[in-house]
Amino acid sequence: MRAASGGLLEGLGIPEAEQNTYLRVLACPHCTAAGLAAELGITPDRAERLLAALTQRGLVTRHDGVPARWSAAAPDVAVEALLLRREEELLRTRGRVSELMRAYRRSQQPQAADLVEVVTGQAAIAERWRQMQDGARRHLLLFDKPPHISRTDTELERSLLGRGVRIRAVYEAGSVSAPGRLAEIRDVVAAGEEARMLPELPCKLAMVDDRWAMLPVATGSELRAAVLLRASSLLDALAGMFEAYWHRAVRVPDVIGPARGAGDRKGELLTLLSAGFTDDSIARQLGVSPRTVQRWVREVMDALGARTRFQAGIQAARAGLL
Template identity: 90%
Template sequence: MELGITADRAEQLLTALAQQGLVTRHDGDPARWSAAAPDVAVEALLLRREEELLRTRGRVGELMRAYRRAQQPQTTDLMEVVTGQAAIAERWRQMQDGARRHLMLFDKPPHISPTDTELERSLLARSVRIRAVYEAGSVSAPGRLAEIREVVAAGEEARLLPRLPCKLAMVDDRWAMLPVATGSELQAAVLVRASSLLDALTGMFEAYWHRAVRVPDTGGPTLGTGNRRGELLTLLSAGFTDDSIARQLGVSPRTVQRWVHEVMDDLGARTRFQAGIQAARAGLL
């Protein structure tokens, strides 16, 4: 049976085997070939294969970098990292300008710019629903609660909680922005576009919103007892200390303590926490 291999093709195959050390040509007769000793030939072949594997392994890092570059456009469509406080503030302004239906906020320190009440009023004027949950530490500065009441009077829905998991800003069902990492300074933020992650952030906001207590739209120590009591209960439920409440209401801590004891007695509560529960059940919050 003929193998169908020409002399030239046979010469090429033998030459290739010789390059791998599997056969050798006789010096005295170039037409004669002989197989190399198996231990020597196989060992040489294994060494060459190991060298090839090492070279290939050394290219894994390069291949991974190429893979990540190829995947980058898909990731960028969903998320974007914004660095620098000025850039973050500008992107947040752009998000607010593009709001159509609703805006949701977790207000938590640190803050990178003063609250733009005029911009918020313009959003409310064009029927954008604004809901904000404020962490107690975010409104403890003197006069801050009064500022919040002003935007509440303009139409913002505001609530309070002792603690929030993170800063968060969400616009419609299109964008969310939150810090890359927690800390005393906000230097980088992640912009999240429509995705399952954005849906999860929306669910988290709704869960905290329903747990929070409403910020009253009126108040102050000069108002009647009913308004004062409602405001006091709101601040207590939000986790404010006596000193913080005193600063917000413009009275002494001793006066706040007296008011707290009066409220607890009237509600039949032995602790502040019980007073908050009783107030919620009575519809006072």
């Protein structure tokens, strides 16, 4: 009669025939190969081979004699030893997963490695960005937000614009309000850059033609690593995201400062309001006091019939005042 193992030792990788044999030896201490063969319906030679395999696993013990007899080892000791051995093998295999993945990427997906590159270190990122700009042919698309790793290279941008490269940049309000930043932006705008602003941007981003894009690996106060993407559907998606934010943004004022008249500065006030500037930031940009800005904001809101600053910016845009 054949014993049923129920898969009790299947998790240890023990074949079903060995499991049946072990269970039979458990039920019949000091059994012989011939007796076991009769119980399991197999030949004595087959029973000998199964018992030898179980002995090697430490699950049964052979007792010399004529005929030789076998008894089962205590399961709590023998099976536990097999479990520990199996766990060690699994841990070793898990440790090799990263090695296997490297081989997989090299042999199975060589094209993926060509599409994505990680650039580490601020100097390397700055150099790669310069190389990307040098290779620009048609357009440059930028999401500008902190952190910055270098000052704007106005001469390089002028050379790009001079050879017909269209540059469009969306600046985050926090970037524009940084000391000296607006003067840099005005320089490149005067040279031909198209600049707009928004209160917040999803990430830093630089795109060149339909060939390359670079963005940070992770957000943070320091730019330590960047991802360089080449032509792909992901690059197309990033271009679509840029266009969506570009159409929502408001223009950067051509000139801001106390030299302008109060009427002109109120127009600039609307632009800065729409971009999410605070009263203190607006006051610094326009060269007036925060109290003056607050008074102008109330006057603009009253004139437009707006109940909030944001609403005033939206209504000003609809009225063509921006």
